[in-house]
Amino acid sequence: MPNPRILILNCYSDNHRGARGNPWIVPQSIAPAVLAGMLEPARVDVRLACEFRNGPFDDFSVLQWADLLVLTGLNPTFDRMKQVTAYARTVNPGIVVAMGGSLARMLPNLSRRYFDYVCSGDVEQIVSVVDAVFGPGHAADRPVPRYDLMPGTRIIGYAEASRNCNFRCSFCSMTAEDREFMAYDLDYVRRQIDAMGYRQCVMLLDQNFFGGPRAYFKARMALLKEMFKQRKFGGWAALVTADFFRDADNVRLARESGCIGFFSGVESLSRTQITAFNKKQNLVLPQEEIIRSCLEAGLVFHYGLIFDLVDRTIEECLAETELIVANPRITLPSFLSFAIPMLGTPLFRNRLREGLFLPNVRLRDMDGRSIMCHPIDHIGDAIAFAARMDKGLLSKRKLVAHAWQFFRHYRGKLSNWGLLSGMGNAWTMSYPRFGSNGRDGIRPGRDGCRSYLAGSEQTGSLYRPRIRIPERYRVHFEPLCVTDRNGELHDDLIDDAASLLHLTTREVETIPAYNAIAMP
Numbered sequence: 001m002p003n004p005r006i007l008i009l010n011c012y013s014d015n016h017r018g019a020r021g022n023p024w025i026v027p028q029s030i031a032p033a034v035l036a037g038m039l040e041p042a043r044v045d046v047r048l049a050c051e052f053r054n055g056p057f058d059d060f061s062v063l064q065w066a067d068l069l070v071l072t073g074l075n076p077t078f079d080r081m082k083q084v085t086a087y088a089r090t091v092n093p094g095i096v097v098a099m100g101g102s103l104a105r106m107l108p109n110l111s112r113r114y115f116d117y118v119c120s121g122d123v124e125q126i127v128s129v130v131d132a133v134f135g136p137g138h139a140a141d142r143p144v145p146r147y148d149l150m151p152g153t154r155i156i157g158y159a160e161a162s163r164n165c166n167f168r169c170s171f172c173s174m175t176a177e178d179r180e181f182m183a184y185d186l187d188y189v190r191r192q193i194d195a196m197g198y199r200q201c202v203m204l205l206d207q208n209f210f211g212g213p214r215a216y217f218k219a220r221m222a223l224l225k226e227m228f229k230q231r232k233f234g235g236w237a238a239l240v241t242a243d244f245f246r247d248a249d250n251v252r253l254a255r256e257s258g259c260i261g262f263f264s265g266v267e268s269l270s271r272t273q274i275t276a277f278n279k280k281q282n283l284v285l286p287q288e289e290i291i292r293s294c295l296e297a298g299l300v301f302h303y304g305l306i307f308d309l310v311d312r313t314i315e316e317c318l319a320e321t322e323l324i325v326a327n328p329r330i331t332l333p334s335f336l337s338f339a340i341p342m343l344g345t346p347l348f349r350n351r352l353r354e355g356l357f358l359p360n361v362r363l364r365d366m367d368g369r370s371i372m373c374h375p376i377d378h379i380g381d382a383i384a385f386a387a388r389m390d391k392g393l394l395s396k397r398k399l400v401a402h403a404w405q406f407f408r409h410y411r412g413k414l415s416n417w418g419l420l421s422g423m424g425n426a427w428t429m430s431y432p433r434f435g436s437n438g439r440d441g442i443r444p445g446r447d448g449c450r451s452y453l454a455g456s457e458q459t460g461s462l463y464r465p466r467i468r469i470p471e472r473y474r475v476h477f478e479p480l481c482v483t484d485r486n487g488e489l490h491d492d493l494i495d496d497a498a499s500l501l502h503l504t505t506r507e508v509e510t511i512p513a514y515n516a517i518a519m520p
């Protein structure tokens with residue numbers, strides 16, 4: 001019997017007008033490699049593809065080659081999964097399609113309309129899908145991500161020391177999933193680092209590298225220190241929550257074990273906004289103090305800012321960014337985004353209950369750059385603000401001055417990598433369009449290429465089939481609607497209202513749209 005041929009694809013709908021992939025953005029996804037690592041290499045033929053890195057997947061010969069297509073991706077990729085499935089079934093009618101990720105947990109009923117297997121469990125579930133399709137015996141003896149199937153590099157490698165998160169921020173898909181934090185055993189962490197080969201930096205992609213018992217954290221530090229001394233990598237970086245910085249000893253331990261720096265979800269310097277986000281861990285210390293003390297200890301600190309125009313005025317958001325750029329002792333943000341009420345999150349439920357969603361919002365609009373809810377300010381001003389975010393909110397003169405003073409203060413304290421990446425944020429803030437400036441297929445270079453308003457935004461060329469597809473797959477190219485013309489939950493999502501809104505079946509039946517659909 002020949003080995004099953006499996007294609008694992010990380011789906012992504014890019015916001016760049018070229019939809020060209022983002023190979024230089026850190027971090028990259030290792031989800032396909034982790035999934036492939038669950039299967040015994042000698043018993044399967046696996047290929048991996050990543051649309052985030054390489055842009056829209058259009059290698060139809062690989063879709064013809066595969067017996068099983070496994071789709072993964074973040075919350076907004078449901079449409080893209082449907083589109084790829086339509087292509088796969090058109091060129092290879094016998095193909096079996098499985099999908100997983102948070103969408104499988106949020107939209108189990110809708111997903112079953114399009115995919116053969118809807119995997120709402122953890123990554124290990126891929127083994128039961130492969131065994132169900134091809135017969136038993138495909139589990140790997142010692143799972144480890146298939147780095148050998150990823151593009152070769154010696155610069156950055158990715159690993160994980162845990163899964164899920166021990167916090168419950170209101171906007172986060174982790175909160176929607178509500179799964180328990182789980183630390184991996186140290187042997188698995190070691191195996192990952194050994195398997196990837198030497199990298200200048202190993203980035204630990206955990207939602208919270210600091211989660212779990214303190215003793216385990218210290219054991220992880222000891223492991224990293226040992227491997228750093230053995231020159232298995234040049235340094236490491238991780239995502240941590242703000243409570244990590246409460247004890248200066250944590251930063252010291254990290255530094256001794258080869259740490260270069262951290263990403264931490266600052267989101268806002270406003271305590272009111274942080275409270276609204278239910279991000280209690282960010283209230284333990286003043287955030288500006290955390291960033292400064294981390295940098296002074298020789299570790300770079302990266303973060304993003306999230307603007308929620310339902311809670312804050314544009315003026316407040318602008319004042320926050322001006323405060324930051326005037327302070328060269330802290331890094332500039334790595335990105336700016338609007339708060340996204342992602343499916344199933346408390347923010348989603350609250351916005352829906354309070355009637356704050358705009359009409360005709362689609363999943364495609366949940367990109368952090370489109371206005372989705374009624375803002376405090378006039379909606380025209382909010383749209384203009386969104387357009388400014390795309391062009392750069394801060395003056396380039398101020399950004400250059402910040403970078404220069406940052407360099408002068410930290411050049412003797414941060415490593416070269418830390419200094420370079422810290423100063424790189426001035427570039428990101430100066431040219432945010434490099435990351436997001438439209439929809440692919442829309443004429444470039446025109447201010448009108450985006451409306452920044454959910455519901456009226458162009459969906460882009462991904463939504464136009466690239467080959468002739470049978471009529472029954474046309475529906476795969478329609479964007480998933482989140483709200484209807486009244487700003488209420490769209491009919492397409494009613495079947496999944498229980499998981500999206502955390503309702504009992506009885507409560508779901510009280511939703512007017514449900515009754516309209518359920519009536520004979």
Ligand code: SF4
Nearest residue numbers: 165167168169172207
């Ligand atoms: S700490 Fe980060 S990963 Fe955890 S729930 Fe909050 S935003 Fe999500």
